Amino acid sequence: MTLYFASVLPGLEYVLSNEINTKLNDSEIIQINRGKVFFTTTEPFTCLSSLKLADNLFQVIDQFQIGPHKKHLSQISERISKLDLDFINDKDLYWVNASRKGKQTYSRFEIATKAMEGINKHYPNWNIGTSQNHQIEFRIDIEHHDVIFSHRLTDATFRFRNQTRRFSRASLLPTVAHAMVWLSDPKSTDIFVDPCCGSGTILSERATYPANQIVGGDISDVVTNVAKSNLDDLKVQMNVWDGRELPFTNGCVDKIVTNLPFGKQISPDEDLELFNHHIMNEICRVLKPSGKAVILSESVDQLFWEAKRLGLFCLEYYPLSLKGLNPTLFVFEKQDEQKNK
Numbered sequence: 001m002t003l004y005f006a007s008v009l010p011g012l013e014y015v016l017s018n019e020i021n022t023k024l025n026d027s028e029i030i031q032i033n034r035g036k037v038f039f040t041t042t043e044p045f046t047c048l049s050s051l052k053l054a055d056n057l058f059q060v061i062d063q064f065q066i067g068p069h070k071k072h073l074s075q076i077s078e079r080i081s082k083l084d085l086d087f088i089n090d091k092d093l094y095w096v097n098a099s100r101k102g103k104q105t106y107s108r109f110e111i112a113t114k115a116m117e118g119i120n121k122h123y124p125n126w127n128i129g130t131s132q133n134h135q136i137e138f139r140i141d142i143e144h145h146d147v148i149f150s151h152r153l154t155d156a157t158f159r160f161r162n163q164t165r166r167f168s169r170a171s172l173l174p175t176v177a178h179a180m181v182w183l184s185d186p187k188s189t190d191i192f193v194d195p196c197c198g199s200g201t202i203l204s205e206r207a208t209y210p211a212n213q214i215v216g217g218d219i220s221d222v223v224t225n226v227a228k229s230n231l232d233d234l235k236v237q238m239n240v241w242d243g244r245e246l247p248f249t250n251g252c253v254d255k256i257v258t259n260l261p262f263g264k265q266i267s268p269d270e271d272l273e274l275f276n277h278h279i280m281n282e283i284c285r286v287l288k289p290s291g292k293a294v295i296l297s298e299s300v301d302q303l304f305w306e307a308k309r310l311g312l313f314c315l316e317y318y319p320l321s322l323k324g325l326n327p328t329l330f331v332f333e334k335q336d337e338q339k340n341k
């Protein structure tokens, strides 16, 4: 078993744990910290890279304890100089990033320097790169007395999916969009709709799972064109529409997953409260009984009472911290009147 950790947007740790347990057969969640999930598995990296909620993946190389004063820093180089790092294939330029939490009298730069000293002692032929130019990246994270030394397995292309993707002003991170899709419990029979799709991040993430139909739209033809360029035409139907008047009959959609306009980023053409009221009516109208709506919104109180008014039962909710805002991710289920009789 190898110990890894995945970094994730704070608030989504338990959703990521669920993805890990579902996608990696023999995995075990070891610990959950803010923004990090530690887990063990014997699966190869190709399986680990199926984790779409994780921002980055790290393999833990060593864990030890350290004191808070500068005189303790030499413990880092001594310990790291004894580690066997031969498993690392690409031995070109390396770099160490460090973080610390607690009342230490040393800085994160001093921590990183000591770690690089340790590596250099054991592997004098490896070259130290720069923060911008390196092929191998190690991390050393100190929380009070606890030290974790790890090897970063993923780069930015992992969380941004690919470099050609176009984003709009209010685009979601693909990892957050994936968390929303994951919470909708994707099924191959789903009719899936994002009524305010922007650049189509949620639709792209949904398209990685089989579906009956994936449909999206936005009131802006400019962002709809951005979405079209990001999406595979064969899998996703794109529309310019008003999400308050969707072209679906009552009760025919299985899943609605959407990031409603919020903050000063993107304002709807009516007062935000009225907009939320109308779009929630429409979401509820088109959803099937027992259908799910996964909604990201900053209008937390309003969404709770709109849902209650409409008979949308809140299964789960996750307060997030996103781009300086504090939206909540809601998972609603439309009550099935027939079942409840």
Ligand SMILES: C[S@@+](CC[C@H](N)C(=O)[O-])C[C@H]1O[C@@H](n2cnc3c(N)ncnc32)[C@H](O)[C@@H]1O
Pocket (backbone or CB within 6 Å): 168, 170, 171, 172, 173, 195, 196, 197, 198, 199, 200, 201, 202, 217, 218, 219, 220, 223, 241, 242, 243, 244, 259, 260, 261, 262, 266, 267, 268, 269
């Ligand atoms: C927060 S953004 C969605 C961002 C999207 N999730 C992404 O990753 O790009 C909200 C979107 O709602 C759209 N919008 C505003 N009013 C709308 C309406 N009445 N009908 C449909 N879309 C609307 C905006 O144009 C904007 O693209």
